[in-house]
Amino acid sequence: xxxxxxxxxxxxxxxxxxxxxxxxxxxxxxxxxxxxxxxxxxxxxxxxxxxxxxxxxxxxxxxxxxxxxxxxxxxxxxxxxxxxxxxxxxxxxxxxxxxxxxxxxxxxxxxxxxxxxxxxxxxxxxxxxxxxxxxxxxxxxxxxxxxxxxxxxxxxxxxxxxxxxxxxxxxxxxxx
Amino acid sequence: xxxxxxxxxxxxxxxxxxxxxxxxxxxxxxxxxxxxxxxxxxxxxxxxxxxxxxxxxxxxxxxxxxxxxxxxxxxxxxxxxxxxxxxxxxxxxxxxxxxxxxxxxxxxxxxxxxxxxxxxxxxxxxxxxxxxxxxxxxxxxxxxxxxxxxxxxxxxxxxxxxxxxxxxxxxxxxxx
Numbered sequence: 001x002x003x004x005x006x007x008x009x010x011x012x013x014x015x016x017x018x019x020x021x022x023x024x025x026x027x028x029x030x031x032x033x034x035x036x037x038x039x040x041x042x043x044x045x046x047x048x049x050x051x052x053x054x055x056x057x058x059x060x061x062x063x064x065x066x067x068x069x070x071x072x073x074x075x076x077x078x079x080x081x082x083x084x085x086x087x088x089x090x091x092x093x094x095x096x097x098x099x100x101x102x103x104x105x106x107x108x109x110x111x112x113x114x115x116x117x118x119x120x121x122x123x124x125x126x127x128x129x130x131x132x133x134x135x136x137x138x139x140x141x142x143x144x145x146x147x148x149x150x151x152x153x154x155x156x157x158x159x160x161x162x163x164x165x166x167x168x169x170x171x172x173x174x175x176x
Numbered sequence: 177x178x179x180x181x182x183x184x185x186x187x188x189x190x191x192x193x194x195x196x197x198x199x200x201x202x203x204x205x206x207x208x209x210x211x212x213x214x215x216x217x218x219x220x221x222x223x224x225x226x227x228x229x230x231x232x233x234x235x236x237x238x239x240x241x242x243x244x245x246x247x248x249x250x251x252x253x254x255x256x257x258x259x260x261x262x263x264x265x266x267x268x269x270x271x272x273x274x275x276x277x278x279x280x281x282x283x284x285x286x287x288x289x290x291x292x293x294x295x296x297x298x299x300x301x302x303x304x305x306x307x308x309x310x311x312x313x314x315x316x317x318x319x320x321x322x323x324x325x326x327x328x329x330x331x332x333x334x335x336x337x338x339x340x341x342x343x344x345x346x347x348x349x350x351x352x
Contacts, residue, residue, distance in 0.1 A: 169342065
């Protein structure tokens with residue numbers, strides 16, 4: 001467990017800061033996972049917290065942008081990717097990130113939680129696991145689209161990957 | 177008697193929430209339980225159900241020596257093996273209960289015969305559990321994946337939110 005700005009002694013007045021990384025995207029499953037986590041894991045002011053050292057939570061909302069790849073076939077690219085196209089795609093992705101993080105942050109603000117937002121670019125699987133390591137989070141919350149490699153299983157591929165690779169406890173919230 | 181439901185609700189709700197914690201004798205298992213007790217907010221209307229899947233000693237016995245070795249176990253042998261297994265189980269389950277008591281969290285023990293994968297999934301269904309906490313043996317850098325087979329199975333098959341807690345090999349990445 002990460003402790004910030006203080007030693008680990010169990011003094012009553014100490015405030016421990018817990019970092020929770022919550023991966024969000026445009027899906028409903030993602031928002032559901034976020035709100036479930038806020039309600040069930042991070043909620044402040046539980047009755048039996050009175051005697052415990054005060055713990056504050058920092059929620060880090062991460063959105064991963066996947067930029068489309070440029071494919072060059074055996075006969076060369078079928079079309080030219082101009083800087084304008086790259087720019088327009090980037091702008092579009094930024095707008096998506098903004099909307100996603102805004103929606104997510106709103107939920108956190110309603111609970112009066114300290115929140116940070118973060119954007120990463122690349123494969124969500126790796127980006128999320130890297131963020132976990134870089135930020136030394138206490139745990140990761142991720143939704144699950146529930147399709148997976150085999151339709152009959154209830155686990156999405158990103159959540160499956162993160163469950164394996166992330167170096168922290170992983171909370172997987174499946175879609176209802 | 178149980179009014180727990182899988183949907184999220186406010187912490188002041190009187191509905192009882194049930195969290196299943198899968199336990200075996202391993203350190204990883206206990207680490208998961210301790211992590212849950214330290215990190216999650218359990219209120220007065222929450223309870224933990226500590227689930228342990230127990231295999232019949234007979235299934236171990238018939239594995240000895242392979243076909244035709246002539247091991248015949250008398251009833252007394254079986255009973256004595258069951259008793260000794262029970263003593264072991266009670267020992268670590270009581271230790272687990274004590275951890276919960278220390279954190280003032282309501283807990284009950286459920287020891288069920290069967291394969292861990294099936295037992296855990298069935299208990300979750302029977303109890304209409306809100307959440308599963310499970311440790312993961314992980315195999316470290318040697319194997320490709322860092323997830324044990326029971327936690328992997330449960331991650332795929334349970335429909336409720338689950339938390340997979342891996343025991344870190346080095347603590348370095350947890351400290352800031």
